[in-house]
Amino acid sequence: MDRPSGTSYQRFPRVRIRELKDDYAKFELRDTDASMANALRRVMIAEVPTVAIDLVEIEVNSSVLNDEFIAHRLGLIPLTSAAAMQMRFSRDCDACDGDGSCEYCSVEFHLSVHATDSDQTLEVTSNDLRSMDPKVCPVDQARAYQHALGGTDPFGANASNENRGILIVKLRRGQELRLRAIARKGIGKDHAKWSPAATVTFMYEPDIRINEELMETLTVEERISLIESSPTKVFELDSANQVNLFSLVVVKNAEAYTYDDEVIKHAEAIGKPGLVEITAKEDSFVFTVETTGAITAYELIMNAITVLRQKLDAVRLQDDDGDLGELGAHLGGP
Amino acid sequence: MTVPTKDDSQSGTVADTVPLPTYRSLAAPVRKPVDKFALLPAFLKVRGLVKEHIDSFNYFVNKGIKKIVEANNRIEARNDPSIYLRYLGVHVGMPSVHVEYNIENITPHFCRLTDRTYSAPIKVHIEYTVGKQHEVRRKNNFIIGYMPIMLRSHACILYEKDEAELAKYGECPLDPGGYFVVKGTEKVILIQEQLAKNRIIVDTDSKGRVIASVTSSTHAIKSKTVIFMDKGKIYLQLNQFNKPIPIIVVMKAMGMESDQETVQMVGRDPRYGDLLFPSIQECASERIYTRQRALQYMDEKVTYPGATNQKEGRSYSILRDVFIAHVPVKNGNLRPKCIYTALMLRRMMDAIVNSDTFDDKDYVGNKRFELSGQLISLLFEDLFKTMNSQAVERMNKNSDKTHSSPLDFSQLIMQDSITFGLERAISTGNWDIKRFRMHRKGVSQVLSRLSYMASLGYMTRITPQFEKTRKTSGPRALQPSQWGMLCPCDTPEGEACGLTKNLALLSHVTTDQEEGPLIYLCYSLGVEDLLSLSSEEIHTPGSFLVMFNGLILGKHKDPQRLVIDLRNLRRSNVIGEFVSIFINEKQHCVHIASDGGRVCRPLIIADMGISRIDETHMEKLRHGTCGFDDFLRDGLIEYLDVNEENNALIALYEHMDQDDVERSSITHIEIEPLSILGVVSGLIPYPHHNQSPRNTYQCAMGKQAMGNIAYNQLFRADSLLYLLVYAQRPLLTTKTIELVGYDKLGAGQNATVAVMGYSGYDIEDAIVMNKSSLDRGFGRCIALKKYTVLKDNYGDGVSDMIVEPQRDNGVLIKQNMRALDEDGIAGPGQIIRNHDIYVNKRTPKNTSKGIGRALRESDYKDSPALYKGVDGETTVVDRVMLCSDTNDKLSIKCIIRHTRRPEVGDKFSSRHGQKGVCGTIVQQEDFPFSERGICPDLIMNPHGFPSRMTIGKMIELLGGKAGVSCGRFHYGSAFGEPSGNADKVADISSTLIKHGFSYNGKDFLYSGILGQPLEAYIFMGPIYYQKLKHMVLDKMHARASGPRVLLTRQPTEGRSRDGGLRLGEMERDCLIAYGASMLIFERLLLSSDPYQVQVCRKCGLLGYYNHKLKTSYCSMCKNGENMAKMRLPYACKLLFQELHAMNVVPRLKLTEV
Structure with missing residues (x-):
């Protein structure tokens, strides 16, 4: 394990944000490797805490769905969880002995809907949930509130008039639903309802090289067919000039490439192997992050980094103790 | 223009009614294909899925019962024939019950919930004599008994009700009917297959x-x-x-x-x-x-x-x-029987001379299907006769005894014999009819409500008559004549394989039709009467015998003419649509059949290969201005039975040329090729791309899939019900699915499946599931179980008592009473755990007779109903229903609900006979993902494909993936590609490419664990997955120590009794082979039933230990001198004692160790 002292393998990853909306982010992560990128992805899915309904006490339920069914649906409603990082887990909350019902670790919700006179079915949605803590509420309510404030609508043009909430159950005349629910902090590893991530994915940035010499041997038809051989729009004809004999195939959008090898196969099929070469850049990743709305995409990324750091700190602290046991011996430690 | 020659008409085609083809018409371009699909829904609208059952029962209620009563319409006292009773008419009323001198109409759902029989009174008009003067009286609407009513038949209140009215009656509109409700359970009388009668x-x-x-x-x-x-x-x-x-x-x-x-x-x-x-x-x-x-x-x-x-x-x-x-003898004239015998001889000798003319017993044309109407009619006839003879018996007895005025018959008729007889037969399935020496078991079966498909499957099932143990392969083999009539896929595996069959989608089973007019018609069409023929004339060459329902009617000199005439009469609705006219060239016979139980199916009539249905007709049909019956009436469509199909040349498509077939010789065109499959196999997408047994396996599994059962599922009181929480409609549907309503009552979910190896927990067809998908509700199901408690009456006002939970200072005296309400019955919505009480019942200690005083608290003992569930699972009381049963006892039905999420070991299956258990559940972040962010719900091992050859599943995946990308449900109906009822793979691939996927359905995935790309492209997309009813929770079982059987003191057997796990012979053999003798000793003796006995060393018999004197004693030697203690299995000691009792003396010879 003797490393030549002086040479450091430490790299300094760079992040470039391409697009950042409230519930969507796209960024590049460079100068690092897959383990790092994947660790970030995994943490975002499974370990960034949010708040979600965890306990439901049903007082009256005469709807068509049974109690567990409704409880399950309630649990999956994303709640605004900007404060979740600061909240306590109920299991290690001192204020309530892990009871999970104090203000430090829980938020109480009430729902009481009674379909009275109307002959139409009444839709019970997340908008009917009344939160005891204004910071934690169903995401649609938060959106409507922001909209009412006259703030810019970050969720696209017609989010406001489409804001009908998340459907919980439909009631016919005479049916009633009344319940008390307690939301708690948790992580996606325990249950998917606590996962703030709708989509977290990354791809290796492709490195596409077109062999210009070979390309010149192609007819225009062959070039067009080469472009069309890719199911996604990766290539195009050099559109600066009109399509003519000399227009070349250029990369239009490298990231649209799905590593499907279709172009390479096509090149081989027309007898020009090596016409296009595509490799993945081993140290460069394009992340796409979408959230459920519980926290913003920015918070998700930042919280994920925080959580990841905490975990690394935990490992490092262990290392400092030298308490690796047999593992330490294997690593050739002291 | 050509003149029809003799040859032309003898070729068996029916060409004479159409304008003969001219040069022009033959040279005209082939017409565009007509979309005939709309005929299928039209047919099902008219005939329904179980129309054969309902038709048959209707026939019995409307006509059959009248014939039976008419045939036995007079009963008279034996000693005085002038005392009589005459039945003038009979009809079946509306389903009702007598409640305290009131008649109340009942609904089927009411009967299901209250364990009643859905039956209607059989009312007769009678004329009978009263008194000594034999005064004639009449009575109308006299009830002779109650008849169980088939749901959706004429007599049922649900007949021709629309959806809103059905909902009012608590009935599911998608429920096909065709079954009975007897004592609260739904019973189907299965279609019975037998050899044709009178042939x-x-x-x-x-x-x-x-x-x-x-x-x-x-x-x-x-x-x-x-x-x-x-x-x-x-x-x-x-x-x-x-x-x-x-x-x-x-x-x-x-x-x-x-x-x-x-x-x-x-x-x-x-x-x-x-x-x-x-x-x-x-x-x-x-x-x-x-x-x-x-x-x-x-x-x-x-x-x-x-x-x-x-x-x-x-x-x-x-x-x-x-x-x-069956050959009628008029005035003692046996000549028809002679001719019939001669014909039998002739047929026999034909077969000897030419072995081609042997009949095939397995040929569907030689089979008849007996339906519920016929079976009930047999039963009713027998019961009716019994009832009458009993009445006569009673009358005789009375007139012998008393010399007072003779009684009238109307008082001697007992309703019970018919009511109970019918009820008993349908509820037990035992059809015992003495007259015909008929003893059949299992005629009726409980309608399975496990899934919607299961109940539909029951309605189309056909059971064989002969025993299943026979090893013969003939009746089990797929018969070519099954085409279009019986489903080639849907048959069980194992002993009933190939014997139990199912009807195809469009097939229909006929009911009896009036014979008289048809016979008359035949004679007027030139059939020469048999009796006017000399023996020599019967078989003159060129003339054909005309057989009508197995009887020889006579002969005809121009059989083709007769056949054409009859068929034209049928097409123009002069004779019934189900009459079959079939010319058998080999036998020189024309067979006309109007009997019940033949299977037939509708076909489009074609003239010289040109379909009679064109686009204008279909237009009308689609607009609803005419229906299937109009088509039938206009002679565009006709029903052919299996025999008549032999005279037809049926093309699949009009517009397509089939090899080596002269277009002009085509007589009929199929409606849709997918109709050769049945209802249950109809939900398989692309079944024609699968290996055949896989479709058969799916047919068995589709019936075990959980899903939605009926619209009224939450109001039903089945003893066990499995429901899926989020049941979906399949992304890749078939036309059959839409026709039968499976898209409304689905039993499965569209799972995104990645076909790859993962984690090693996926060998042997196991699947790996995504934990987050399960969290979000994939495969989540509800199990509803019914527990019934009866509050018994013991007479004299002594009855069980249901008491409120006993409390001590406001605290429940027992913890397991927490689910109880104040009325002593568990409250709906309460969580109920293992060993909790759900009905707090107390029974009198002495139930034999009343003690003459009011019972005190101390006269009762606790007999609570304890819930036996799984420890650690939360179950909830869903509903509590109270009703009085037929004996006026209070019955308390608690329905207990358990919501389950999938766990390792639960069984899942796709729609292609590919079942597998959940091998492991993996976190979402460990699952592979694509750069679009798609992460599969489950991972299936690719080794499932090569040996199973379920190409249909692969196409389903492709089609499903294209479907979700473009937002259109794709179709995969059987053989549907040419007619556009199934999407072609090429089209699917181009859709995929359009949406940025690879044409072959494979995706580039990254490993969720490492973040690196997987080395292969992964075949990934949505496949409809069914959760099957076999769940680990219901099956897992282990025990350390526990209950023992009283007699042998060995551990009990079976999971339900918390039994031990037997170390059987084979396991023992393994231990012997291994040499683990001490282990065998321990397992067989110590762990099972150890027992200590006293053995007399002298006589070798068992003695006993006297606890008072603290000595052992041999009762044979009358002393305790040579006693030895030893241990042996209790079962061994028991064996010795049993042998003693049989005068066999086993003696133990002991040696010192």
């Missing part, structure tokens, strides 16, 4: 002899007549004769004294004569020349002499009444 079947028997047999069936009698050839001579075999009778003797006994006439009757072909010669010779050698002598000869061979009428001669009456009983 000659020429076959070989087990000894290889050629036999011609007829099973005759009339209202009065059923008999089987067999004529067989043994060593060149022909004999008749009949149960009533103990020995075979030479056939010529039989002919002579029936008046055919001339051998020449017999031979003429059979036919002039010298080969027939040669074959008959030995038989004639045998008869001559017995010196039987006259009718008298022949009858005498036969009299000696009657099995039970004395039973029959002595005056006429026993054998004569047998010949008249039993021998080919």
Whole structure:
């Protein structure tokens, strides 16, 4: 394990944000490797805490769905969880002995809907949930509130008039639903309802090289067919000039490439192997992050980094103790 | 223009009614294909999925019951025939019950919930005599009993109700009906398959002899007549004769004294004569020349002499009444029977001369399907006769005893015998009819409500008559004549494989049709009456015999003409649409059939290969201006049964050329090729791309899939119900799915499946599931279980008591009473755990009789109903229903609900017979993902494909993926590609490419664990997955110590009794082979039933230990001197004692160790 002292393998990853909306982010992560990128992805899915309904006490339920069914649906409603990082887990909350019902670790919700006179079915949605803590509420309510404030609508043009909430159950005349629910902090590893991530994915940035010499041997038809051989729009004809004999195939959008090898196969099929070469850049990743709305995409990324750091700190602290046991011996430690 | 030649009309086509093709019409371009699909929904709208059941029952209620009552309409006292009762009419009322002198109408759902029978009164109008003067009185609407009513039949209140009205009655609109509700359980009378009655079947028997047999069936009698050839001579075999009778003797006994006439009757072909010669010779050698002598000869061979009428001669009456009983004998004229026998002989000899003409017993045209209406009619007839005879019996008894005024019959008729008889038969499934010596078991079965498909499958099921144990392959094999009539896929595996079948989607089973008018019509169409023909004339070449429902009607000189005329009459609705006219060139016979139980199916009529249906017709149909029946009436469509199909040339598509087929010879066109499959196999997408057994497996599994059962599922009270929480409609549907409503009551979910290896927990068809998907509700199901408690009455006002939970200072005295409400019954919505009480019942200690005083608290003992659930699972009381049963006892039904999420070991299956258990559950972040962010719900191992060859599943994946990308449900109907009912793979691939996927459905995935790309492209997309009812929770079982059987003191057996796990013979063998003797000793002796006995060393018998004297004692030696203690299994000690009891003395010889 003797490393030549002086040479450091430490790299300094760079992040470039391409697009950042409230519930969507796209960024590049460079100068690092897959383990790092994947660790970030995994943490975002499974370990960034949010708040979600965890306990439901049903007082009256005469709807068509049974109690567990409704409880399950309630649990999956994303709640605004900007404060979740600061909240306590109920299991290690001192204020309530892990009871999970104090203000430090829980938020109480009430729902009481009674379909009275109307002959139409009444839709019970997340908008009917009344939160005891204004910071934690169903995401649609938060959106409507922001909209009412006259703030810019970050969720696209017609989010406001489409804001009908998340459907919980439909009631016919005479049916009633009344319940008390307690939301708690948790992580996606325990249950998917606590996962703030709708989509977290990354791809290796492709490195596409077109062999210009070979390309010149192609007819225009062959070039067009080469472009069309890719199911996604990766290539195009050099559109600066009109399509003519000399227009070349250029990369239009490298990231649209799905590593499907279709172009390479096509090149081989027309007898020009090596016409296009595509490799993945081993140290460069394009992340796409979408959230459920519980926290913003920015918070998700930042919280994920925080959580990841905490975990690394935990490992490092262990290392400092030298308490690796047999593992330490294997690593050739002291 | 050509003039039709003789050859033209003999080719069997029906071309004469259409304008003959001109040069122009033949040269005209082929028309565009007509989209005939709309006919299918139209057919199902008219006929429904279970129309055959309902039709059959309707026929019985409307016509059959009237015939039965009319045939037995008069009963009279034996000693005074002027005391009588006459039935003037009968009808079945609306389903109702008598409640305290009130008549209340009942609904099927009410009956299901309260364990009643959905039955309607059978009302008769009667005329009877009263008093000494025999005064005639009339009574209308006299109830003779209650008849269970088939749901959705004419007599049912649900008949022709729309969806809103059905909802009011608590009924699911998608429920097909066609079953009965008896004592609260839904019972189906399965379709029974049997050999056609009254038809000659020429076959070989087990000894290889050629036999011609007829099973005759009339209202009065059923008999089987067999004529067989043994060593060149022909004999008749009949149960009533103990020995075979030479056939010529039989002919002579029936008046055919001339051998020449017999031979003429059979036919002039010298080969027939040669074959008959030995038989004639045998008869001559017995010196039987006259009718008298022949009858005498036969009299000696009657099995039970004395039973029959002595005056006429026993054998004569047998010949008249039993021998080919369905041939009517008018005024003692046996000539029709002679001709029939001659025909049997002729058919037999045809078969000997030319083995092609043997009949095939497995041929569907030789089968008849007995439906609920016919079965109930048999039962009712028997019960009705019994009831009448009982009434007569009672009348006789009364008139013998008393000399007062004679009673009237109306008071002697007991309702119960019919009511209970019908109810008992339908609820047990035992059909015992003494008259026909019919003892059938399992005729009716409980309608399975496990899934919607299961209940539909029950309605189309056909059970065989013969025993299932036979190893023969013939009846099990797929018959070519099943095409379009019976589903080729849907049959169970195992012992009933191929015997139990299912109806195809469009097939229909006929009911009886009036014979008289048809016979009259035949005569007026030029059929020469049989009796006017001489024996020589019957088989003149060129003329065909005309057979009507197995009877010889006569002959016709121009059979093609007759057939064409009859068919045209049918197409123009002069005769019923289900009459089949079939010309058999080999037998020189025209068969006309109007009997019930034939399967038939609708086909489009084509003239010279050109369909009668064109786009204008379909336009009308789509607009609803005309329906299927209009098509039938206009002669565009007709029903063909299996036999008539042989006279037709059926094309799949009009617009397509089929190889080697002259277009102009095509007579019919199929409606849709997907209709060769049944209802259950219809939900398989692309079944024609699968290996055939896979479709069969799916048919069995589709019935075990959980999903939505009916719209009223939450109001039902089934003893066990499995529901899926988020059931979905399949992304890749078929036309059948839409037709039967599976898209509304789905049983599965569209899972995104990645076909790859992962984690090693996916070998042997196991699947890896995504934990987050399960969190979000994939595969989540609800199990509803019914627990019934009866509050018993013991008479004298003594009854069980249901008491509020006992409390001590406001605290429950027992923890397990927490689910109880104040009324002593568990409250809906309460969480109920293992060993909790759900009904707090107390029973009187002394139930035999009342003690003459009011019972006190101390006279009762606790007998609570304890819930037996799984520890650690949360179950909830869903509903509590109270109702009084038929004995007026309070019955408390608690329905307990358990919501389960999938766990390792639960069984899942796709729709292609690919079942697998959940091998492991993996976190979402460990799952592979694509750069679009798609992460599969489950991972399936690719080793499932090569040996199973379920290409249909791959196409389903592709189609499903294209479907989600473009937002259109894709179709995969059977053989649907040419007609556009199934999407082609090429089209699917181009859709995929359009949406940025690879054409082959493979995706580039990253490993969720490492973040690196996977080395192969992964075939990934949505596949409809079913959760099957087999769940680990219901099956897992382990025990350390526990209950033992009282007798042997060995551990109990089975999970339900918390039984031990047996170390069986094979396991023992393994331990012996391994040499683990101490382990065997421990398992077999110590862990099972150890016991200590006292053995007398001297006599070797078992003694006992006297606890008072603290010594052991041998009761044989009368002393305790040589006693030894030893241990042996209790079962061993028991064996010794049992042997003692049988006077066998086992002695133990002990040696010191």
